[in-house]
Amino acid sequence: LRLNNHNLSQLHNATVPSYDRTTIKQGIVHVGVGGFHRAHLAVYVDSMLEQLGLRDWSICGVGLQPFDAEMKNALAPQDHLYTVLEKSARGSKARVIGSITDYLFAPDSSEAVIAKMAHPDTHIVSMTITESGYFYNENTHELEIEHPDIAFDLQGKGSPRTFFGYVSAALERRFKAGLKPFTVLSCDNMQKNGDITRNMLLTFVKHRNPEMATWLAQNGAFPNSMVDRITPRTLEADVNDLAENFGVQDSWPVVTEPFMQWVIEDKFADGRPPFEKVGVQVVKNVKEVEEFELTKLRLLNASHSAMGYAGYLAGFQYIHEVIGHPKFHKYIFNMMQQEVKPLLPRIPGVDVDEYCKTLISRFANPAMKDELTRICLGGSGKLPQFIMPSIAEQIVAGGPLRRLTLCAAAWFTYLQGFNEKGEEFVLSFDPMAKELQPLAREGGSDPMKMLGVKSLFGDDLRGDERFVAELKAAMKSLKTEGALATIEKYAE
Numbered sequence: 001l002r003l004n005n006h007n008l009s010q011l012h013n014a015t016v017p018s019y020d021r022t023t024i025k026q027g028i029v030h031v032g033v034g035g036f037h038r039a040h041l042a043v044y045v046d047s048m049l050e051q052l053g054l055r056d057w058s059i060c061g062v063g064l065q066p067f068d069a070e071m072k073n074a075l076a077p078q079d080h081l082y083t084v085l086e087k088s089a090r091g092s093k094a095r096v097i098g099s100i101t102d103y104l105f106a107p108d109s110s111e112a113v114i115a116k117m118a119h120p121d122t123h124i125v126s127m128t129i130t131e132s133g134y135f136y137n138e139n140t141h142e143l144e145i146e147h148p149d150i151a152f153d154l155q156g157k158g159s160p161r162t163f164f165g166y167v168s169a170a171l172e173r174r175f176k177a178g179l180k181p182f183t184v185l186s187c188d189n190m191q192k193n194g195d196i197t198r199n200m201l202l203t204f205v206k207h208r209n210p211e212m213a214t215w216l217a218q219n220g221a222f223p224n225s226m227v228d229r230i231t232p233r234t235l236e237a238d239v240n241d242l243a244e245n246f247g248v249q250d251s252w253p254v255v256t257e258p259f260m261q262w263v264i265e266d267k268f269a270d271g272r273p274p275f276e277k278v279g280v281q282v283v284k285n286v287k288e289v290e291e292f293e294l295t296k297l298r299l300l301n302a303s304h305s306a307m308g309y310a311g312y313l314a315g316f317q318y319i320h321e322v323i324g325h326p327k328f329h330k331y332i333f334n335m336m337q338q339e340v341k342p343l344l345p346r347i348p349g350v351d352v353d354e355y356c357k358t359l360i361s362r363f364a365n366p367a368m369k370d371e372l373t374r375i376c377l378g379g380s381g382k383l384p385q386f387i388m389p390s391i392a393e394q395i396v397a398g399g400p401l402r403r404l405t406l407c408a409a410a411w412f413t414y415l416q417g418f419n420e421k422g423e424e425f426v427l428s429f430d431p432m433a434k435e436l437q438p439l440a441r442e443g444g445s446d447p448m449k450m451l452g453v454k455s456l457f458g459d460d461l462r463g464d465e466r467f468v469a470e471l472k473a474a475m476k477s478l479k480t481e482g483a484l485a486t487i488e489k490y491a492e
């Protein structure tokens with residue numbers, strides 16, 4: 001049966017919303033309605049609407065990118081309903097989510113997006129715009145003010161091109177109307193995602209309207225949060241599985257794992273729904289969020305990158321296949337235990353060894369079919385967040401760093417764009433690929449060209465002899481012995 005409001009009551013093999021979706025106000029505007037948002041924040045909001053009967057907190061989705069037309073076209077005919085297919089080795093569950101009640105596609109009307117964010121009913125603007133959507137320079141920790149899209153938006157002429165352009169235009173209306181600013185809630189995988197959002201946005205706004213920047217600095221809120229739920233790209237087979245086994249015809253369902261976690265700093269400018277009643281850890285202490293974030297990014301996301309690039313070079317297709325290989329399993333386990341764990345803070349109530357074990361079993365979930373081409377997306381936003389900080393800390397501590405370094409070596413080698421048979425392959429999307437691929441190719445197995453990209457690596461790493469020697473050795477091994485043989489050497 002086609003998924004839409006009318007057919008909801010006839011879907012007997014999936015859990016469906018029982019609340020009236022037509023009269024709920026949209027208190028949240030979410031930019032970047034991809035797989036992750038639909039498997040995470042939108043699911044928590046759906047639980048609140050279902051269990052607590054809230055009337056002010058549905059979500060209006062927003063797509064800023066031209067390719068978001070696909071999401072608009074998938075959701076609109078389904079009354080913005082979609083299905084979450086939760087998969088594990090034990091089987092699958094289907095749940096229809098009703099919390100997204102509208103979707104605005106910015107290229108149709110930038111005015112509609114700005115007006116929606118500025119509307120008094122909007123209390124939170126949340127986003128998953130990927131790491132590169134922040135225009136954050138890893139070296140200077142500043143906004144990339146020279147970037148053509150940021151420079152264009154700073155002029156304020158024509159439809160904005162960036163998240164900051166939209167948000168600042170909407171905030172300007174609220175400022176002039178005497179309203180409170182909405183909370184800007186980042187759900188992207190970045191250490192201190194709220195602080196980065198605050199700093200980038202305030203820099204942007206200062207250039208546009210210094211008076212408004214003061215107002216925003218005093219009244220705005222940018223909670224830090226740690227987000228977790230592995231969400232692969234939806235495959236054609238998932239669409240068919242849902243239709244055949246659950247009787248739901250959904251043109252773009254989301255596939256995810258049973259596990260989900262969200263730790264969020266309790267800092268909101270204009271109210272919030274009671275997230276804590278549906279399993280979100282809302283904490284007063286920012287340090288607690290930071291520690292959770294750090295632990296998750298340096299273990300889960302770092303392991304993903306370490307499996308992604310080397311696994312791709314070794315010819316694997318999915319994460320569960322990579323972790324299923326005994327040498328990769330050992331390599332990842334030892335990287336976590338020996339090179340990352342000693343750097344992490346102790347969090348009361350969290351057993352890091354158990355956390356690592358759980359991660360490995362989540363990676364091994366064969367039902368997820370998490371593609372390496374997804375894991376390899378946007379390395380320029382990921383390695384500097386997930387891998388390089390651990391390396392930098394191990395340099396200072398004089399501790400082990402060879403497995404972490406192999407991950408960087410595998411990324412540099414991957415960026416050259418040739419598999420082990422010498423055939424050229426297309427890189428997973430990375431906004432810096434045009435700049436990085438020529439450097440990776442020119443360098444060959446010498447990493448110095450790549451390490452010279454200051455916006456990613458700063459100055460310190462390039463100057464550390466031990467690290468550079470390790471990196472050279474790892475790149476040489478990848479080139480001469482291949483990825484699998486190299487992993488074997490680094491596993492022990």
Ligand code: NAD
Nearest residue numbers: 032033034035036065128129130131133188189229230231
């Ligand atoms: P996706 O490809 O399904 O969706 C990405 C969304 O981001 C799209 O809506 C796209 O329009 C938007 N986007 C990309 N670049 C943008 C930009 N420059 N400005 C504005 N919007 C932009 O990806 P996803 O799986 O939803 O992941 C998105 C982000 O969510 C990740 O980058 C990560 O930070 C976070 N996240 C993902 C997972 C996961 O397992 N998929 C887990 C935790 C966190």
